[in-house]
Amino acid sequence: MRDVASAVLTILVFPGFGFLFVCALAFHWIDRRVTARFQGRVGPPWFQPFADFVKLLAKEDVLPVGAHERACALLPMVSLAAVLTAALHIPVGGYVVTSFEGDLIVVLFLLSLPALAYFLAGWLSASVFSVVGGSRALLQYFAYEVPFLMALAGPAILVGSWSVSRISGAQSGGLWTLLVQPIGFVLAFIGLIGKLKRSPFDIPKAKSEIGAGPLTEFSGRKLALWHLSLQVKTVVGIFLLVDVFLGGSGGGISLSGVTLFGVKCLLVLLALSVTGVLYARLRIDQLATMGWRVLAPLALVQLLVVVLVGG
Amino acid sequence: MSRITIPIGPQHPALKEPLSFLLTVEGERIVESALRIGYVHRGLERLFQDRSYVQNVHIAERVCGICSHIHTTAYCQGVEALLGLEVPRRALYVRTLLCELERIHSHLLWLGVLAEHIGFTTVFMYAWRDREIVLDIMEDLSGGRVAHAVNAIGGVRIDIENDHIPAIHARLDELERQMEMFLGVIQHERTFQARTRGVGCLTQEQVQRYCVVGPVARASGVAMDIRRDQPYAVYDELSFRVITADEGDVWARTMVRALEIVESMGMCRQLLDKLPEGPLASRAPRRVPAGLVISRCEAPRGELLYVIRSDGSDRPARVKIRTPTLPTLATLKDQLRGVHTADVPTILAGVDLCIACADR
Secondary structure (H helix, E strand, O other): OHHHHHHHHHHHOOOOHHHHHHHHHHHHHHHHHHHHHHOOOOOOOOOHHHHHHHHHHHOOOOOOOOOOHHHHHHHHHHHHHHHHHHHOOOOEOOEOOOOOOOHHHHHHHHHHHHHHHHHHHHHHOOOHHHHHHHHHHHHHHHHHHHHHHHHHHHHHHHHOOOOHHHHHHHOOOOOOHHHHOHHHHHHHHHHHHHHOOOOOOOHHHOHHHHOOHHHOOOOHHHHHHHHHHHHHHHHHHHHHHHHHHOOOOOOOOOHHHHHHHHHHHHHHHHHHHHHHHHOOOOOHHHHHHHHHHHHHHHHHHHHHHHHHHHO | OOEEEEEEOOOOOOOOOOOEEEEEEEOOEEEEEEEEOOOOOOOHHHHHHHOOHHHHHHHHHOOOOOOHHHHHHHHHHHHHHHHOOOOOHHHHHHHHHHHHHHHHHHHHHHHHHHHHHOOOHHHHHHHHHHHHHHHHHHHHHHOOOOOOOOEEOOEEOOOOOHHHHHHHHHHHHHHHHHHHHHHHHHHHOHHHHHHHOOOOOOOHHHHHHHOOOHHHHHHOOOOOOHHHHOOOOOHHHOOOOOOOOOOOOHHHHHHHHHHHHHHHHHHHHHHHHHOOOOOOEOOOOOOOOOEEEEEEEEEOOEEEEEEEEEOOOOOEEEEEEEOOHHHHHHHHHHHHOOOEHHHHHHHHHHOOOOHHHHHO
């Protein structure tokens, strides 16, 4: 009985849904606030993301004629479920729900599911803007995913384990992976921006070109879930980067470790916000060129260095 | 590959004013575009004929929300020519000052719109924030941020007080510092260049064939500027450069407009320094002798032309407006052919359309 209670608590409260929900909204608010300050604006009050979420939940939920109703209802849930599940294998402040050899691969797979769901949402929601946005999302996926995967393979090969917790733990005594594989970190960071469709890679949802991209026709609860899944994905992506490249919590579960983890996460978030402020949005062909001509070869070089020198 | 048709407008995030495009797209390339205009036609030219010359100043002001002052300037100047009226020099100075402030405001607004369309939100925010500096100056001078009601037939309705001048200079100093930042971004920011260079190219021949005017023409190497070629108001007493570029793409247009802002600030300073003493308006009779006049001005978007015909009554027999946007609209079909869908907003922003002007 106690096992069941603790499992429910883990999944619903910490580090499951409740914790991620709060983190997602908080990170989203910090991001918006920081961006606003950089752009000479004030930014929203702290409860704005929550208010937006509640507002969307209460709004009418309509889809155009010709859209695939059932798929459109299912896809945001799939997307959200995938990122929430991925979070179970990523240590948060040293605490991880389940960990096994190879969970890094599972996490990467689960984190790429939303991209597929996003593409399908565009394809199935019967609007020109969403179809164009969907095909752009897929093209973008091919541009960033390979360098992102190769960048994350580096630390795994170096540590000799495909488990996120082991990679994170292995850095507690020695150097952060960031210092050993700086190129890998930069590539993973760029890949994460592409994954999260943040500026300057917000190509699939470029609002001056194609409205809201794949999500153009979504409204109400479905849109709220889409937004939430993207926000949770931001949190999970940042956790993953901190664990794999920035030494996680520094080993063990302690108050200082948790604080350290939080500070590192905020720094990565800050870096994401600053990158978003600094650049103009690229075109999809420019991103594809960059992905395959610059990022992928760099990732290959980093992997070779790891295998030849580190292994 | 299958073709799909993407509607842009009449309501679309990329458009600030109603205009409709039907783009036929193959993959991400545009193969065909069809343009439809006329969504903000208000019948203003006809309205001119039903109002007296004095009332018409207010109609001219409402042709366009961004370049309202240049419309009244062109109109008043035409009527003054018909009347053979001598406008006091101080009035001409105030008029010209407002023209140049309006140009700065219009170009900054445009820079913001372009930045937003290429997904550069930060520059958009900064440009519109710094545009407030000019709007504040204009509000202090006239009481209005965009509609100033400054021009009247025979002169102007506002005065610049002497203790006001240092404050305007100080604000221009601030704007000058900001412009250095913007010029730095335009010249050195790589993503900005990646999105604007080589996009929406117009050659010198195309510009001349379509009779394109203003910054778009100057960005393609055609050095035309009514302020220099046929000086009106007091432009013959000011020293300024006509900015041109050779590339003819959106980047060149950005550069031309940014440098024009710098030139305009210099002109504002000259106007404030040289401001002569004297009356602000001369009295204009109600009835205008019969005749036909063509009044030309350099609006922020290029040559603005008013043709006014008078039959000797207190109402014009015909007022015809030719706005700089009209020839630019004709070039869009050429510019949009074969481009990437992502470049459509950039191209539309790059030519700086003013639909309210064009439709009237």
